[in-house]
Amino acid sequence: MKVLLTGSTGYIGRRLKQKLLQDENIILRLLVRNKKSITPNLKRSVEICEGNSFDVESLKKALEGVEIAFYLIHSLNRSDYKNLDKISAQNFLDAAIYCGVKRIIYLGGLGIKNKHTSQHLLSRIETGEILSSSDKIQTIWIRAGVIIGSGSASFEIIRNLTEKLPVMTTPKWVNTKTQPIAVFDVLTYLYSSIYIEKKENIIIDVGSEQLTYKEMMLQTATALGLKRYIIPLPFLSITLSSYWLNLFTPVSYGVAKALIEGLKSEATIQNDNAKIYFPNIKPTSYIDSVKKAVDEIRNNQVVSRWSDRFGSVWDKDYTEEIAHAIFVDRRVEDISNFSHEKVYKSFISIGGEFGWFDYDFLWKTRGVIDKMIGGVGLKRGRRDQLNLRIGDSLDFWKVIDVQENKRLLLLAQMKLPGNAWLEFKIDGDKLIQSAYFYPKGLLGRLYWYILVPVHYFVFTNMIKSIIKKSKTLT
Secondary structure (H helix, E strand, O other): OEEEEEOOOOHHHHHHHHHHHOOOOOEEEEEEOOHHHOOHHHHOOOEEEEOOOOOHHHHHHHHOOOOEEEEOOOOOOOOOHHHHHHHHHHHHHHHHHHOOOOEEEEEEEOOOOOOOOOHHHHHHHHHHHHHOOOOOOEEEEEEEOOEEOOOOHHHHHHHHHHHHOOEEEEEHHHHOEEOOEEHHHHHHHHHHHHHOOOOOOEEEEEOOOOEEHHHHHHHHHHHOOOOOEEEEEOOOOHHHHHHHHHHHOOOOHHHHHHHHHHHHOOEOOOOOHHHHHOOOOOOOOHHHHHHHHHHHHHOOOOOOOHHHOOHHHHHOOHHHHHHOOOEEEEEEEEOOOOOHHHHHHHHHOOOHHHOOHHHHHHHHHHHHHHHHOOOOOOOOOEOOOOOOOOOOEEOOEEEEEEEOOOEEEEEEOOOOOEEEEEEEEEEOOEEEEEEEEEEOHHHHHHHHHHHHHHHHHHHHHHHHHHHHHHOOOO
16 A cells, blocks of 8 residues: 655654565555655665655655545644644645545644643644544544654653752653653554544544653652652743753753643543553563663763754755855865775764864853753754764754765754854865855844864864774774
């Protein structure tokens, strides 16, 4: 059968894509904003349609001949995401009906509508309601709570707080109940939904044992072999708590705020449909989910991360913007006596745990400043310390192009009065390192000129250190 997967570059989408490719009965088609986000090897295994859920014609093309469509789309990174999510869901539903799709499978969140429901969860619920609103097509609506897996936003928050803070002061909502679920269990439910024989719309709530967020953090400490103390405080507001998470965890302020708002209402299972339709799936316990996630991190086996999603990264043609960058800091070194392959390996391993060479403290200082003003900071690190793919986060950069043994192009995602890129390119026997900056107004120009002395030392050291490090690689 032909299956369409949306959101294939996101946290769940990347993992589900791998699972679907293992099924020989499935012809997999991906709907992506930009074909560049698909690796060359994968392009040989899937059909690719370029477009998005706001372009009706591209939706119809993507859904033509499809029997099952996975809807893993949301617009959380946009300020008007609630309205955009409604438009997106309705467009998708209409196009699916027009193309004769038999089934939509949607992943939403646990929870019910009440006065405490967060705007983010409310949007997820409304999306499910729209997708389930027609009797002309079946929608299977999987509802999951906190997803526990290497790279998930919720797990990154819980793990970072538990590892860094022996004593935690938390909001009163830390006592809210939820039912967490392992990411590999979520994938099993989604994949198994393809083969459900029922034809009517179904809502399936999934999760493991009921736990409060406090209990989850204490169990995480146990899994990590740590002793932790948690003190709930009634006066910690959503805003204060969001800044707290922004400073001590890898997530941005916006993501932290959306997650904390969700703590106000319980997210527990409301039906037994998971047991009815999937009696052979036994959800993994919370503590075992944590142990598996930690093992994946330690063994460098993280398939996807919460920060993988591109969002507006593909909304612009950066090739033209870079070409017209007003400020460029370029360094060139002769690498005729060095292995080009090792030089490439050296510059794609930059950042994360390996840091930024001799001036790493300056990068860390910039990361702290970025966090304090609501940016992403350096704490995102890397998914994989030795390999990069388009869409990966690298500290406060995003990988927008990587060509083996040739090029790495990074887009700055820190708070800046302008747009910035960092490029490493092997051209013949030359290693060319370029920092591009397109300023916004007078402030952007002042920003660049103030940092010129810093750039001199940092970028000169960087290119020389990359070459030096290449000599130590095997």
